[in-house]
Amino acid sequence: NAGVMQNPRHLVRRRGQEARLRCSPMKGHSHVYWYRQLPEEGLKFMVYLQKENIIDESGMPKERFSAEFPKEGPSILRIQQVVRGDSAAYFCASSETNSNEKLFFGSGTQLSVL
C-alpha cells in the first residue's frame, strides 16, 4: 500500500509563473489536507478537501491560490503568479475518515520562487 505521493519533490518557478503541486492520497483515503511549512516553522493549515468538494479553505489565501480534488486523479494545489513569499514546503496529508484523525503525510513539495 503506497503512502501519500506528492510530486514534484522540488519545483522552481520564476516570479509570475504558475505552480501546480500534486498529491495522491493513500489507497482508501478520500480526505486530503494541504499544509504549508516555512523553514523553522510549524505546519500551517491551508485547505481540506474531499472528492469533488472543498470542505474548509479558511487557511488558503483568497487570491492566487486554489485547490481541487477531482473524482478521478490527484488533488492539485495551484498557485498562480507566484511571488518570492510563496517559497515554502507544501505538504499534503490524507485520512481515511472525516474525523481528521491519523493524518498520513506525503514527502512534500519544496517550492522555490526565483
Added chain:
Amino acid sequence: GENVEQHPSTLSVQEGDSAVIKCTYSDSASNYFPWYKQELGKRPQLIIDIRSNVGEKKDQRIAVTLNKTAKHFSLHITETQPEDSAVYFCAATGNTGGFKTIFGAGTRLFVKA
C-alpha cells in the same frame, strides 16, 4: 478558531535523560491530540495520539498526558536516544469548522550522546 501553543521551541538533553514538551490549546471542543515527529528533510510522522476521553497514554518510551480542564497536553520521552533528535509537533483537532488539525510551532529536540 483553534490556536495551539507549544513550548519549548528548542530542547537539548543528554542521552538517557527525559524530555518533556508541553502544549496548550484554545478550543474546548477539540477532542483529538496527535503528536508528530519530523526528521530533517522528511515528512511528519504520527508517533502517538490521545483522545479527550483519556487522560494518559503510553507507548514504550513515549507517553502523552491530557488535562482537559486546563487545556494542556504534554509529550514525555524517557531514556532518550540520539535517534530521537528531530522536530516534534503537537496538534489539536476538533469539530469546529470541519475537523481541522491545527499544529503547534514545533520543538526542536537535540539528544547529545
